[in-house]
Amino acid sequence: MAIVTPATTxxxxxxxxxxxxxxVHDIRKNYQLGETEVHALRGVxxxxxxxxxxxxxxxxxxxxxxxxxxxxxxDKPTSGxxxxxxxxxxxxxxxxxxxxxxxxxxxxxxxxxxxxxxxALENTELPMLYSKTNKNDRERRAREALVQVGLxxxxxxxxxxxxxxxxxxxxIARALVNQxxxxxxxxxxxxxxxxxxxxxxxxxxxLNAKGLTIVLVTHEPDIAQFTKREIxxxxxxxxxxxxxxxxxxxxxxxxNMPTIKD
Amino acid sequence: xxLSSALVLALRALGRNKMRSSLTMLGLIIGVGAVIAVxxxxxxxxxxxxxxxxxxGSNMLFVGSGSVNRYGLHVGSFQTKTLVLAxxxxxxxxxxxxxxxxxxxxxxxxxxxxxxxWATQITGTEPQYFQVRNWPFASxxxxxxxxxxxxxxxxxxxxxVRKYLFGSRNPIGETIRIGTLPFKVVGVxxxxxxxxxxxxxxxxxIIAPLTTVQKKLLGQEWLRWIMVSAxxxxxxxxxxxxxxSLLRDRHKIRSSDPDDFVVRNMADMADAxxxxxxxxxxxxxIVASIxxxxxxxxxxxxxxxxxxxxxxxxxxxxxxxxxxxxxxLQFLIEALVLGLIGGTIGIxxxxxxxxxxxxxxxxxxxxxxxxxxxxxxxxxAIALFFGFYPARRASQLNPIEALRYE
Numbered sequence: 001m002a003i004v005t006p007a008t009t010x011x012x013x014x015x016x017x018x019x020x021x022x023x024v025h026d027i028r029k030n031y032q033l034g035e036t037e038v039h040a041l042r043g044v045x046x047x048x049x050x051x052x053x054x055x056x057x058x059x060x061x062x063x064x065x066x067x068x069x070x071x072x073x074x075d076k077p078t079s080g081x082x083x084x085x086x087x088x089x090x091x092x093x094x095x096x097x098x099x100x101x102x103x104x105x106x107x108x109x110x111x112x113x114x115x116x117x118x119x120a121l122e123n124t125e126l127p128m129l130y131s132k133t134n135k136n137d138r139e140r141r142a143r144e145a146l147v148q149v150g151l152x153x154x155x156x157x158x159x160x161x162x163x164x165x166x167x168x169x170x171x172i173a174r175a176l177v178n179q180x181x182x183x184x185x186x187x188x189x190x191x192x193x194x195x196x197x198x199x200x201x202x203x204x205x206x207l208n209a210k211g212l213t214i215v216l217v218t219h220e221p222d223i224a225q226f227t228k229r230e231i232x233x234x235x236x237x238x239x240x241x242x243x244x245x246x247x248x249x250x251x252x253x254x255x256n257m258p259t260i261k262d
Numbered sequence: 263x264x265l266s267s268a269l270v271l272a273l274r275a276l277g278r279n280k281m282r283s284s285l286t287m288l289g290l291i292i293g294v295g296a297v298i299a300v301x302x303x304x305x306x307x308x309x310x311x312x313x314x315x316x317x318x319g320s321n322m323l324f325v326g327s328g329s330v331n332r333y334g335l336h337v338g339s340f341q342t343k344t345l346v347l348a349x350x351x352x353x354x355x356x357x358x359x360x361x362x363x364x365x366x367x368x369x370x371x372x373x374x375x376x377x378x379x380w381a382t383q384i385t386g387t388e389p390q391y392f393q394v395r396n397w398p399f400a401s402x403x404x405x406x407x408x409x410x411x412x413x414x415x416x417x418x419x420x421x422x423v424r425k426y427l428f429g430s431r432n433p434i435g436e437t438i439r440i441g442t443l444p445f446k447v448v449g450v451x452x453x454x455x456x457x458x459x460x461x462x463x464x465x466x467x468i469i470a471p472l473t474t475v476q477k478k479l480l481g482q483e484w485l486r487w488i489m490v491s492a493x494x495x496x497x498x499x500x501x502x503x504x505x506x507s508l509l510r511d512r513h514k515i516r517s518s519d520p521d522d523f524v525v526r527n528m529a530d531m532a533d534a535x536x537x538x539x540x541x542x543x544x545x546x547x548i549v550a551s552i553x554x555x556x557x558x559x560x561x562x563x564x565x566x567x568x569x570x571x572x573x574x575x576x577x578x579x580x581x582x583x584x585x586x587x588x589x590x591l592q593f594l595i596e597a598l599v600l601g602l603i604g605g606t607i608g609i610x611x612x613x614x615x616x617x618x619x620x621x622x623x624x625x626x627x628x629x630x631x632x633x634x635x636x637x638x639x640x641x642x643a644i645a646l647f648f649g650f651y652p653a654r655r656a657s658q659l660n661p662i663e664a665l666r667y668e
Contacts (some may be wrong), residue, residue, distance in 0.1 A: 089586055094585070098583050101582065130579075
């Protein structure tokens with residue numbers, strides 16, 4: 001069975017491999033929770049290269065969400081260094097962080113987080129509202145992104161008119177629309193049934209095959225099997241960091257899955 | 263985020279909660295409407311008062327016979343017998359700031375023509391009275407100086423008297439009876455309306471030669487009043503002083519004794535009326551401003567609710583790259599749109615309601631442009647002021663907590 005490999009194994013990929021896309025060095029994060037201090041992260045060091053597909057696992061409270069928030073530039077580490085494409089992110093202002101989230105990072109959430117009473121197209125356009133893109137370009141790129149996730153014909157539907165899987169695909173289109181360097185997905189299949197989950201993983205594998213770096217948090221070992229690398233968190237530290245020897249191919253798995261008819 | 267997208271966003275967000283948005287705007291609508299209506303009606307009333315006073319003649323002075331204090335007994339006004347025709351002549355002759363004077367007296371009488379009768383005021387005066395009071399004739403003419411010298415029984419009718427005695431008939435040349443005496447009607451005056459201040463109908467009057475009224479109706483030699491016209495409005499204050507010292511001199515009043523006459527200046531009355539109007543307008547404007555303020559608090563309240571409700575939305579926006587400025591702008595523009603729409607509806611509401619008042623009560627209205635400009639600016643300022651705190655609160659949300667908010 002063929003492992004999904006990036007379609008573009010060029011010289012560029014080699015160069016990128018020398019400087020990791022994400023380089024995290026000994027980051028710690030402490031929270032003050034009432035009287036007690038919570039050590040959410042206790043020294044995490046990890047590198048993620050361009051084209052990687054990483055599953056982050058761990059029990060709740062293991063620090064994986066905190067780690068994702070820091071990766072996503074939504075939060076800053078208490079100490080340690082985070083280099084995104086060589087830039088030290090911990091030194092940036094809030095405004096600069098917003099710009100990085102807008103331009104280089106795509107987010108997919110468990111609860112989809114689409115804006116209600118707003119069409120799929122407009123939801124997809126959202127990041128471009130904050131990146132000085134003119135109206136025509138916004139619409140064209142949002143339509144392209146929707147086509148990419150197989151929802152070209154649902155552009156004018158409202159989230160309430162879409163199934164959970166379709167909503168998550170709109171969210172993925174939204175995450176892709178500004179052509180980010182890295183896609184962060186926080187339990188993207190947590191609210192979906194097993195077939196839809198695999199469908200979403202199929203989209204991720206397709207995107208990864210085109211060179212997009214993806215980091216996703218998941219509780220389910222099955223889902224992690226669709227990725228290339230598994231990092232397990234425990235008590236604020238990385239407990240395990242393994243290569244997935246033979247990742248499952250979502251499109252193959254789907255062939256053998258029964259279609260649920262309702 | 264550019265302004266046009268922010269505007270579209272705000273309109274959409276407000277459109278999603280039409281009922282709530284309209285109720286929020288209601289405070290501002292009422293506030294702005296009240297400001298416009300108050301200013302419109304107030305300005306209209308002030309303008310009318312000014313017009314009435316102008317019709318009276320703002321350079322006019324009124325000299326009345328005074329009250330006297332006789333052996334400790336205070337006798338009411340128009341009681342002294344010291345004001346005489348020679349005083350009127352002397353005022354014109356010796357006061358440089360005076361251009362004309364008309365001496366007069368008056369009495370209430372029953373007037374009869376044919377089957378009609380009417381109780382009215384008979385004013386006895388001189389022909390120049392009509393110039394001093396700036397009172398044109400609708401038909402006919404004034405009586406002459408000769409009529410005054412000869413105590414002729416001729417009369418000029420005010421419009422109200424004409425209406426009651428003659429209806430649609432032409433009164434010129436007809437003979438009416440005042441008390442027991444027949445008078446020939448020589449002229450009819452144009453309507454002057456009610457007097458500012460007292461509210462009396464100025465047209466409910468018959469004007470006859472001074473001597474006729476003095477000798478044939480009253481049997482008195484003295485005057486009740488002298489109407490004086492100053493050379494200008496500014497000169498009326500100087501004229502007042504000149505008249506006062508002249509009359510004290512002529513009446514041989516010792517410096518320690520009070521005047522036996524009163525001088526009233528129409529310019530003073532005009533100022534007093536204007537001031538009264540201003541005080542009224544200021545008071546009502548304060549009330550209207552409070553309404554606006556309450557409207558503003560309504561905006562803040564709803565914006566705060568809206569920010570809380572949309573916490574997750576704010577989180578998503580921040581996650582995909584909205585800066586604090588973007589979020590603050592979004593909510594400020596929502597408040598601004600509320601203010602603008604509310605203000606505009608308020609202006610329409612204010613203009614229509616003041617028009618309705620003017621129709622219903624017959625008051626004139628005048629809505630100055632500044633009232634519209636001021637209330638619009640005020641509505642926007644209030645919306646921004648009260649929208650700022652909720653907008654700031656939205657922009658200060660922590661995106662992680664906002665995304666997790668249920």
